[in-house]
Amino acid sequence: MEKVELTERQQNIMRLVVREYIKSATPVGSKTLVTEYNIGVSPATIRNEMARLEELGYLMQPHTSAGRVPTELGYRYFVEKLMEQVELPNEEQRMISHQFHQARLELDQWLRLSAAVLAHTSRNASLVTAPKSALCHFKHVELISIRDNSVLVVLVLEGGTLKQQILTFDTPVQQSELGALARQLTDLWSGLDYKAILAASASLTDEIALTVRDVVVDTMQRIEARRSSDIYRDGLLNTLNHPEFKNREGIQQLIRVLEERQLVDQLVGEALQHGGVQIIIGGEGKWEEFSDVGIVLARYGVEDGVTGAMGVLGPLRMPYSRTVSVVRYMSHLMSNLISDLYGYDIPR
Amino acid sequence: MEKVELTERQQNIMRLVVREYIKSATPVGSKTLVTEYNIGVSPATIRNEMARLEELGYLMQPHTSAGRVPTELGYRYFVEKLMEQVELPNEEQRMISHQFHQARLELDQWLRLSAAVLAHTSRNASLVTAPKSALCHFKHVELISIRDNSVLVVLVLEGGTLKQQILTFDTPVQQSELGALARQLTDLWSGLDYKAILAASASLTDEIALTVRDVVVDTMQRIEARRSSDIYRDGLLNTLNHPEFKNREGIQQLIRVLEERQLVDQLVGEALQHGGVQIIIGGEGKWEEFSDVGIVLARYGVEDGVTGAMGVLGPLRMPYSRTVSVVRYMSHLMSNLISDLYGYDIPR
DNA sequence: TTTTAGCACTCTGATGTGTTGAGTGCTAAT
DNA sequence: ATTAGCACTCAACACATCAGAGTGCTAAAA
Numbered sequence: 130m131e132k133v134e135l136t137e138r139q140q141n142i143m144r145l146v147v148r149e150y151i152k153s154a155t156p157v158g159s160k161t162l163v164t165e166y167n168i169g170v171s172p173a174t175i176r177n178e179m180a181r182l183e184e185l186g187y188l189m190q191p192h193t194s195a196g197r198v199p200t201e202l203g204y205r206y207f208v209e210k211l212m213e214q215v216e217l218p219n220e221e222q223r224m225i226s227h228q229f230h231q232a233r234l235e236l237d238q239w240l241r242l243s244a245a246v247l248a249h250t251s252r253n254a255s256l257v258t259a260p261k262s263a264l265c266h267f268k269h270v271e272l273i274s275i276r277d278n279s280v281l282v283v284l285v286l287e288g289g290t291l292k293q294q295i296l297t298f299d300t301p302v303q304q305s306e307l308g309a310l311a312r313q314l315t316d317l318w319s320g321l322d323y324k325a326i327l328a329a330s331a332s333l334t335d336e337i338a339l340t341v342r343d344v345v346v347d348t349m350q351r352i353e354a355r356r357s358s359d360i361y362r363d364g365l366l367n368t369l370n371h372p373e374f375k376n377r378e379g380i381q382q383l384i385r386v387l388e389e390r391q392l393v394d395q396l397v398g399e400a401l402q403h404g405g406v407q408i409i410i411g412g413e414g415k416w417e418e419f420s421d422v423g424i425v426l427a428r429y430g431v432e433d434g435v436t437g438a439m440g441v442l443g444p445l446r447m448p449y450s451r452t453v454s455v456v457r458y459m460s461h462l463m464s465n466l467i468s469d470l471y472g473y474d475i476p477r
Numbered sequence: 478m479e480k481v482e483l484t485e486r487q488q489n490i491m492r493l494v495v496r497e498y499i500k501s502a503t504p505v506g507s508k509t510l511v512t513e514y515n516i517g518v519s520p521a522t523i524r525n526e527m528a529r530l531e532e533l534g535y536l537m538q539p540h541t542s543a544g545r546v547p548t549e550l551g552y553r554y555f556v557e558k559l560m561e562q563v564e565l566p567n568e569e570q571r572m573i574s575h576q577f578h579q580a581r582l583e584l585d586q587w588l589r590l591s592a593a594v595l596a597h598t599s600r601n602a603s604l605v606t607a608p609k610s611a612l613c614h615f616k617h618v619e620l621i622s623i624r625d626n627s628v629l630v631v632l633v634l635e636g637g638t639l640k641q642q643i644l645t646f647d648t649p650v651q652q653s654e655l656g657a658l659a660r661q662l663t664d665l666w667s668g669l670d671y672k673a674i675l676a677a678s679a680s681l682t683d684e685i686a687l688t689v690r691d692v693v694v695d696t697m698q699r700i701e702a703r704r705s706s707d708i709y710r711d712g713l714l715n716t717l718n719h720p721e722f723k724n725r726e727g728i729q730q731l732i733r734v735l736e737e738r739q740l741v742d743q744l745v746g747e748a749l750q751h752g753g754v755q756i757i758i759g760g761e762g763k764w765e766e767f768s769d770v771g772i773v774l775a776r777y778g779v780e781d782g783v784t785g786a787m788g789v790l791g792p793l794r795m796p797y798s799r800t801v802s803v804v805r806y807m808s809h810l811m812s813n814l815i816s817d818l819y820g821y822d823i824p825r
Numbered sequence: 826t827t828t829t830a831g832c833a834c835t836c837t838g839a840t841g842t843g844t845t846g847a848g849t850g851c852t853a854a855t
Numbered sequence: 856a857t858t859a860g861c862a863c864t865c866a867a868c869a870c871a872t873c874a875g876a877g878t879g880c881t882a883a884a885a
Contacts, residue, residue, distance in 0.1 A: 173831095520848095827885080
C-alpha cells in the first residue's frame with residue numbers, strides 16, 4: 130500500500146481492467162486482456178503487473194485463480210486519473226433539451242422530468258431534490274377566505290417557493306379585511322428573513338395578524354432548517370438488471386440510500402458543499418452501509434441562491450464516464466432553467 | 478372447478494392453511510395443521526379434504542409431495558368469506574392519530590406521513606396519491622412581481638390546491654397594476670371551471686390578462702385531466718425481507734407497480750371508483766405482470782370532492798386482516814383531516 | 826534487466842449420485 | 856365417514872468428480 134506513481138503501462142492496464150469489467154461483469158484475466166485489446170505484451174507480463182497492482186490495493190481477486198476486479202481504490206484511481214471526460218453526445222443533448230422546452234412546465238414537473246431523464250440515459254436509479262434557497266426571504270403573503278372562519282395563508286418566498294397553510298378562527302372574517310391585512314403584512318415584511326420578521330412585528334396586535342406571523346415564521350424556520358425538501362426518484366427498476374443486484378443485499382443497500390431520508394440528506398449535504406460533479410464509490414469509508422453502490426452527484430441551481438442536488442445511483446461497476454457526462458449536462462441544464470426562471474438577482 | 482359451497486370443515490381448513498402459510502412462509506402439510514391447531518380429526522382426513530380443495534382450485538402444491546399453498550382463488554375466498562374484520566388496536570390508533578395532530582402540518586406532509594405510517598405498521602411498501610378535486614373550480618389568483626418583467630402567477634382552486642407559474646413579459650409591469658388586475662380577475666372568475674372561465678373572459682383585451690387567462694385555463698385543464706398528481710411511496714425496504722422477494726422477479730414486479738406511472742394510475746382509478754377497502758390479489762387476471770403482489774387499496778377524501786387513494790403493496794402472502802384494518806383506519810383518518818381542512822362545502 | 830513460454834497448482838462451477846425427510850395418495854380396517 | 860398404515864415421490868442437502876479458467880513461479884529468451 131505504499132504511495133507510488135503507477136507506470137504508464139500499469140495505468141493502461143488499470144484502465145483496461147476497469148473498462149472490461151464494466152462491460153463484462155466478470156473478473157478479468159490476463160489472457161482476455163491481451164486478446165480483447167491488442168497490447169503488445171504477453172499474458173505473463175500482464176500477470177506480473179496485475180500482481181503488483183493488487184499489492185498496491187488497486188485490484189483484487191474474488192478468489193485465488195480468478196481474474197482481477199477493481200477495488201474501491203481502483204475505481205477511485207480510474208475516475209480521478211484515467212477516465213477521459215466526455216461531453217454527452219450532441220444528439221442526446223438536443224433530445225433532452227427539447228423535452229424540457231417543448232412544454233410550459235412547472236418546477237416540480239421539471240424535477241420529475243430530470244429524474245426520468247437521468248434514470249433513462251444512465252440506465253440506473255436517479256435522485257433529484259427540489260431546490261431550496263440558501264437563506265429564505267419573505268416576498269409576499271396572501272390571505273384567502275376559504276369558508277366562514279377558515280383562511281388559506283399563501284406564503285411566497287424570494288425565489289418563488291410557495292407554501293400554504295390553512296387556519297381556522299373562532300370568528301368569521303371578511304375577505305376585504307384579509308386583503309388589506311395581507312397587503313399591510315407584505316409591505317411590512319418584504320425581503321426579510323424570519324428573524325427580522327419577528328423583530329419587525331412587535332407593533333402588531335391584531336389576533337389574525339399575529340397568527341399569520343406565527344405561521345409564516347414557523348414555516349420559514351422549517352424551510353431554513355432544510356426539512357421537507359421534496360425528493361424525486363426514478364429508475365430503480367433499471368438497476369435490478371445488473372448482476373450485482375441479483376442477491377438481496379445489493380438491492381437492499383441501494384434502496385436504503387434512496388429511501389432513508391437521513392442518508393439522502395447527508396449525501397445531498399455533501400453534494401451541496403462541493404461544486405461540480407462528485408463521485409462517491411462504495412461509501413468511501415464514511416458510509417459502511419453501502420459498500421456496493423456507486424453514486425454520481427451534482428449540485429444545480431444558482432450559486433449561493435436556490436440550489437438542489439441530483440444524481441445517479443447504481444452498482445460500483447458503473448460506466449462512470451458516461452454517467453458523469455449525463456449528470457453534468459443535466460445539472461447545467463437545470464441550472465440554466467432555474468436562473469432563467471428566477472433570474473440572478475436573488476438576494477444573497 | 479365446479480361451483481360448490483365449501484363445507485364448514487373445508488372452510489376451516491382453508492382458513493388455517495392461509496393463516497399458517499402467512500405465518501410460516503412454507504407450504505403447509507396435513508400434519509402440521511393437526512398438531513399446530515387442535516382440529517379433532519386425523520391428518521388423513523385433512524389430506525382428503527385438501528385434495529378436494531385442490532381440485533376446486535383453492536389450494537395447490539408447489540410439487541408433488543409438498544404441503545399445500547393457497548392459490549389466488551384461495552386467497553380471494555379467504556379475504557371475502559373467512560377473514561374476520563378487525564379494528565386496528567386502540568393503542569395503535571392513538572399513536573398514529575397523535576402523530577398527525579401533534580404538529581401543524583401541511584397537506585403534503587400529511588401525505589408523506591401517511592405513507593410512512595402505512596409502510597411501518599403494515600411492514601410492507603405503501604403508496605399514497607395526493608388528493609384531487611373531482612372537478613376543479615377557480616378560487617383566487619394572485620400576481621406577484623418577481624423581477625422587472627417577470628410575474629409569478631399563483632392560482633388557488635376551491636379545495637385549496639395551489640399552483641404556480643412564472644411568466645415573463647417584454648415590458649416591465651408594476652406591482653400595483655398587478656394587484657388590481659388580480660383582484661379583477663378573481664372577481665370575474667370566482668367559482669368557475671375552466672370552460673366557464675374561457676367564456677367569461679371574452680371581454681378581456683389586456684395582454685397580461687390574456688396571458689394569465691391562458692395559464693390558468695391550461696393549468697386547470699391539466700389538473701382535470703388528472704395529470705401530475707404527486708405520489709408518495711415508502712417502505713419498499715420492508716418488503717425485501719419477505720422470502721418471496723429473494724429472487725429478482727418478485728421485487729421487479731413490486732417495483733414496477735410502484736414506479737410505473739401508468740400502472741399506478743390504473744390502480745388508483747380502480748380504487749377511486751369503488752368505495753371502501755379493496756383487495757387486489759395477484760393482478761386478478763387483469764394485470765398479467767404482477768402475479769406475485771397483493772395490494773390493499775382505499776379511497777380517501779370527501780365523497781365527490783377532493784379524493785385520493787392510498788394502499789399497501791406486498792407479497793401475496795400478506796396478513797390481509799391486519800393490513801386491511803390499517804388501510805381502513807388511515808383512509809378514514811385522512812378523510813377526516815381533509816374534510817376538517819376543506820370543509821364539506823366543496824361545490825359539487 | 827525485462828519479457829515470455831511452460832507448467833504445476835488452485836479454485837469455481839457444473840454435473841452426477843446417494844441419502845434424508847416431509848408429505849402425499851391409496852387401501853383396508855375401524 | 857374416518858383413520859392407521861404403507862409405499863411412493865420429490866426437493867433439499869451433502870458429497871464426489873471433472874473441466875476449465877486463471878494464477879504464480881521458474882527458467883529460458885530477448
